[in-house]
Amino acid sequence: MIKIATWNVNSVRTRMHAVTKWLSEAAPDVVCLQEIKSTEETFPYMEIEALGYNVEILGQKSYNGVAILSKRPFEEITKGLPGDDTDEQARYIEAVIAGDNGPFRVASIYLPNGNPAPGPKYDYKLAWMDRLKVHAKALLKFEEPLVLSGDYNVIPEAKDVYSPPDWLGEALYMPKTRAKFREILGLGLTEAFEQMDGRAGQYTFWDYQRGAWQNNEGIRIDHLLLSPQATDNIVKFEIHKNTRDGIKPSDHVPVVGTFDF
């Protein structure tokens, strides 16, 4: 069994107390981190490697930054989303890892927020989603287990947000955003959540402001997108809500899939 998790930690250095505790307790085999807000110079390699993980990052100072942690060695690493050589934001890293019955591929994705919409930031979001679609289409041709995991900054449906009317003008919920997300799914990917759960009100993010966590005013924006070969082999899906409690939590919680790879 391979346990694959995604977690937007909102600064890996500030979150190390929570990250090390969760890694020890949940013991995932592969972890996709987003918003590490660190470069290779400042990333806490030692503490994470001490817990038994190999670490690869695409870092950036102050903003963004993604990482993949794996108990198994990496067979291949790709840094950056193809399709725009001028894009300097660190939002994509991909790895091939050996499973028990052959290799599987995992990506750590930090899709742009896109607010305010409309505007140049929203244009960047939509263009980034187009690039992701092109790349996902190419990856699906391998016909292998593939898990595209991360903070998509997309609320797929009304059931995935506490108050849909409040989000109509938000880049995370605008019709064009959701349509593009459906286009990506339409390539032949399945959302792990929809496959295994699908209920309304299952959130992965609660804002720091306005007592959102205490009032359960959340949104579901962290997703695992699966190729058919991964969908066929998922055995468990969990949202680790308890990490939203405690001292200095991230505003996102881990989303975890277990696979018979």
Add this chain to the structure above:
DNA sequence: ATGGTCGCGTAGCGA
């Protein structure tokens, strides 16, 4: 109620 909270880095932006 046009606020409110984080993180980075030390002003103001991004979320």
